[in-house]
Amino acid sequence: MRVVVASDKFKGTLTSAEVADAVGAGVRRVHPDTTVVSVPVADGGDGTLSAAVAAGYTHVPVVASGPTGEPVSSGYARLGDTAVVELADVSGLVRLPGGIPAPLTATSYGTGELIAAALDAGCTRIILGIGGSASTDGGQGLIDALGGRLSGNNSALRDENLPESGLYVDTAALRRRLHGVEVVVACDVDNPLTGRRGAATVYGPQKGATPEQIVELDERLGRWADVVAEATGVDLRDTPGAGAAGGVGFAALALLDAELRPGIDLVLEMVRFREQLAGADLVITGEGALDEQTLNGKAVAGVAAAARTSSTTLPAAAPSATVPAAASSTPIPVVAVCGVNRLGPDQLRAIGVSAAYALTDLEPDVRRCIAEPEPLLEQLGERIAVRHLTMTRRERGIA
Structure with a gap:
C-alpha cells in the first residue's frame, strides 16, 4: 500500500x-x-520555501530588509537555474517586529533584494510566492531593490510630500536586469490595484490600516499606477491580480513582465x-x-x-x-x-x-x-x- x-x-x-x-x-x-x-x-504563501526545499531545492541564505527595514535572515531556494522566493519570509506579516502592523510604511524592498540575489547568482527563472504580505506599497519597494525605481529618497509611496515630478521608473534598467529572465508569480486573488476591490480597501484592514489610512493608501497606489503607466505606455491597474500582496502583483505584471498563476498549481509542479x-x-x-x-x-x-x-x-x-x-x-x-x-x-x-x-x-x-x-x-x-x-x-x- x-x-x-x-x-x-x-x-x-x-x-x-x-x-x-x-x-x-x-x-x-x-x-x-x-x-x-x-x-x-503550500499555496504560494508562507510554507512555499519549505515545500521547495523538501522537494530537493537548496536553501540559499540571504540577509535582506524586513518589512520595516530591519535586517532579517531569509533566503531563496534554488534548483538549477530556478529560484523560489517567498515574499512572506522576508516582507510578510510574520516579519513585523513584535507583530506590530506598519500599514503606511511597510515595504516589499526585501523581496526585491532576494530576487536580485538570485539573479546575481545566475538564476534565470524566478518563482515568486506573494501571499502573506505586510505592505501596501504597490511593489514599489521591490522595484527599488531591482534598480528600476528612482527618486530622491526611494520612498515615493511612503512620503506624501515628495513632488510628483520626483517619481521616475527606470524601465531600461529593469530590462537590462531581467533580460532573459522568466518571472512567474503565485497569485490566488483577482483584485485590481485600486478602488473598492483594490489592495488597500480589501486587504488594508488585515495589515492594520484604519479607514482613513485605507483612503490614503489607495490614493498613493493610484499615483504609483499613473507613474508606471506613463513609463510603460500601458495601464495595468485594473488587471485581475494586480492588487495581490499590496500591489506586488501590479509591479510584477507591469514592470517585470511576469506571468500570474494559481499558487497551488505552481507548487504542485515544483514538487x-x-x-x-x-x-x-x-x-x-x-x-x-x-x-x-x-x-x-x-x-x-x-x-x-x-x-x-x-x-x-x-x-x-x-x-x-x-x-x-x-x-x-x-x-x-x-x-x-x-x-x-x-x-x-x-x-x-x-x-x-x-x-x-x-x-x-x-x-x-x-x-x-x-x-x-x-x-x-x-x-x-x-x-x-x-x-x-x-x-x-x-x-x-x-x-
Whole structure:
C-alpha cells in the first residue's frame, strides 16, 4: 500500500512535514507495511520555501530588509537555474517586529533584494510566492531593490510630500536586469490595484490600516499606477491580480513582465506532485481550517483536483471461466485532515475530497488542539487507515 500525504501547514502550529509525520505514524500503526510518502505543499504563501526545499531545492541564505527595514535572515531556494522566493519570509506579516502592523510604511524592498540575489547568482527563472504580505506599497519597494525605481529618497509611496515630478521608473534598467529572465508569480486573488476591490480597501484592514489610512493608501497606489503607466505606455491597474500582496502583483505584471498563476498549481509542479502519485492508493491532504476559502484554489482543493485527474490501477474481481482478469483504473481517493472543518459533505465532494477528519472531532477544546496537535493527528491517521485502507487491502486480497 502507498499513501501520499500532501498537506499544507497548520498555521501557527505545525509545518507541512510535521503534519505528514504525525498522520503517517497513525497510518503505519494500523498497517505497518504501508509506504507513506510526505510531499509538503503550500499555496504560494508562507510554507512555499519549505515545500521547495523538501522537494530537493537548496536553501540559499540571504540577509535582506524586513518589512520595516530591519535586517532579517531569509533566503531563496534554488534548483538549477530556478529560484523560489517567498515574499512572506522576508516582507510578510510574520516579519513585523513584535507583530506590530506598519500599514503606511511597510515595504516589499526585501523581496526585491532576494530576487536580485538570485539573479546575481545566475538564476534565470524566478518563482515568486506573494501571499502573506505586510505592505501596501504597490511593489514599489521591490522595484527599488531591482534598480528600476528612482527618486530622491526611494520612498515615493511612503512620503506624501515628495513632488510628483520626483517619481521616475527606470524601465531600461529593469530590462537590462531581467533580460532573459522568466518571472512567474503565485497569485490566488483577482483584485485590481485600486478602488473598492483594490489592495488597500480589501486587504488594508488585515495589515492594520484604519479607514482613513485605507483612503490614503489607495490614493498613493493610484499615483504609483499613473507613474508606471506613463513609463510603460500601458495601464495595468485594473488587471485581475494586480492588487495581490499590496500591489506586488501590479509591479510584477507591469514592470517585470511576469506571468500570474494559481499558487497551488505552481507548487504542485515544483514538487513534482503528479510523479509522486504513481501507484498511490490514497492521498491525504490538509490545512488548518477547511472553510469557504478552501473552495477557492487553496492547497486542499488543488491537491484534490490533481489527484482526481490521475488514477491508480486496481485488479478486477476474480475471473470467471469465460471472462479473464483485467485491470481497472479509478481516480485516487482523497481525504483531508484539518484543525476544524466548516464544510459540508457536498462541498467537500465538489472539490474531490471524499471525507474530512478534524482535530476538533477528537478534542472539542481548540486550545488543546493548537497546543498538542501531533497525538490527535496520529489518531486521525489511524481512523483514516481503518476506514480507507483496510477495505482496499481486502479488495486486493492482502491480509
